[in-house]
Structures are given as structure tokens and as C-alpha cells.
Amino acid sequence: MKKVAWSSILVVAVLLAVGVIADAQQPTKIPRIGFLGGTKPAPVAARVAAFRQGLRELGYVEGKNIVVEYRYAEGKADRERELAAELVRLKVDVIVTAGPTVTRAAKEATVTIPIVFAQDGDPVASGFVASLARPGGNITGLSTLAPEISGKRLELLKEIVPKLSRVTVIGSSTEPGTAQVLKEMEIAAGSLKVKLQYLDVLSFKDIETVFRAAAKGSADGVVMLGSAVFNTHRIEIVKLAVKNRLPATYTRPEYVEDGGLMTYGPSINDLFRRAATYVDKILKGAKPADLPVEQPTKFEFVINLKTAKALNLTIPQSVLYRADKVIK
Secondary structure: OHHHHHHHHHHHHHHHHHHHHHHHHOOOOOOEEEEEEOOOOHHHHHHHHHHHHHHHHOOOOEOOOEEEEEEEOOOOHHHHHHHHHHHHHOOOOEEEEOOHHHHHHHHHHOOOOOEEEOOOOOOOOOOOOOOOOOOOOOEEEEOOOOOOHHHHHHHHHHHHOOOOOEEEEEEOOOOOOHHHHHHHHHHHHHHHOOEEEEEEOOOHHHHHHHHHHHHHOOOOEEEEOOOHHHHOOHHHHHHHHHHOOOOEEEOOHHHHHOOOOEEEEEOHHHHHHHHHHHHHHHHOOOOHHHOOOEOOOOEEEEEEHHHHHHOOOOOOHHHHHHOOEEEO
């Protein structure tokens, strides 16, 4: 009897060991992420690099323990919808979107796959989330919403152009958040004794007319608000500002790198880096509906001295000292 008992124990032990080995040999599912951009890859290369950096900081290595499927619509609206549908067919675990138009395309493509937007001007007004604190649904992410910095942009422009008294604000009424930004800017304009003129742009063909109107209206400077239309025509816009001898402040560093005078605003690269945190939380079981939308915590002030010289402007040292980056 004892021999039988020991034999039985030995058999059970062997079977258990085989089971453990078999379990250990089961392939671990590697999460697959979809990254959806609305432009060509080059214009958003720095942002994608920031997102990848965020993944690395959280222990993810592409091709090893995570796969990222990158798709770029190259400015074509129909491609945005096609690529969003393609990512859904691939059954990715999360879709990360690089801007409002591709977020909308992803939203229309799925109500089940979690979507993380790396940036959005006003996700509530856009209809992506119910509220910043409680997004609801399958979408969450990071917002560039910080209307109070509109006054800061105006203050910096006033420091660079001391005689600033008339400012043309160029924006798009179809862009979520524009009304709130204008409200905040009016408050700052009152304290700075600056008169604002708002010119609305609905398509890029209106841009040249708007700049001519600003120049003819004796504007001392221009504040460009955020717009997807503007972002795809950065170089043309900064050239028009210089051509019309108008000191202008923009919403993103890319404008200044392309020849614009200055920018003050949220660090978009930092938002993309932080988008990786949302991906990590969702992969670990969190629901987008329960992850609050976060707002900017890092801001950038960039000046282009070459453009300042072309406009016959002397940037005060006190302003240069506060700049995060000075392009010479």
C-alpha cells in the first residue's frame, strides 16, 4: 500500500510540474496600440517621439512588450475615417489620437475600444467627453484648455511691442474653446489698455485677406488662436505676418521654428508624453470613463530673434531671460 501511495504522489507531482511548465510556455499577449495622426509623419515627429519616451518611462519597449500601429491620414479627412476603421479591424487594445479631427474619426469608428486623445482644445465642447472630471464613454485624454494663458500671450506681446494699442485676434469660430479664449483676452486687454479686433477665419483662403485687413486697420500686433486650419498652413501664415510687418504671437513652438515671432502655450510634447500614462492605466484595467481629462502643467515660451530683427524689434533682456528657447 505504501508503494502505491508514493507512486501516486510521484505521478501527481510530475503532472503538476508538467502543468506549470506548460503554463510558463504559454505566449504572453503583447498589447497592441493604434496611433492615429491627421497629418504626415514629419510635422508630428517630435510629438510621437515624446509619446514613445512616455512608454519607455513606464517600462514598455516597442516590439518587445508592446506593439504600436502608426497610421497617418496626411491631411485627408476620408483617410482619417478609413484608418480609424482599419485600427478597429486590427482589434487594437487602445487608440491614441493626435488631434481633434482624428479623435472624431476614432469616436465614429468604435464605442468599445478605449480612445486616448493626446490633445484637444475643449473636449467637452467637442462632444468627446461628458465632463473633464467624469469623461463617461470610451474616450479620455489630455486637453490644451487653459484660457487664462490668452492674457499672458497679450502681456508678452505688449512687452515686446511697448507701443502696442491695437491688436488683431485671428481665430476660427468653429474651433471649440474660441469664445472662452476671447473672453479671457478681453479681460487682459482692458488692464493693458489694448483694443482688440477679432477676425474670423473659416477656411485657409481667407487668411491673406485677414492679414491685409489687420495691416490696413493699423494693428500693432496679431494674436493667432489655435485652429486645425492654421496648423496645416504654418509657413504661409508666418510669412504673411512678416510680409505685413505684424508682430504675431502663436499657440505652438512649430510656428516660431518656421519663422514666427513668438509663442507661449502648453507644451504639446509634454501632453503626448503623458498620453502614455493613460495607455498604461487602461492596459492595467482602468476604464476611460473613470479617468479624468488632465490639463496642461508645462508651458513653453519661445522667441525667434531672426524674425524680431526682420520686424525691427528689439527684445528686452528681461523677456529673453524668461524664454525657454531662443531661436537665433
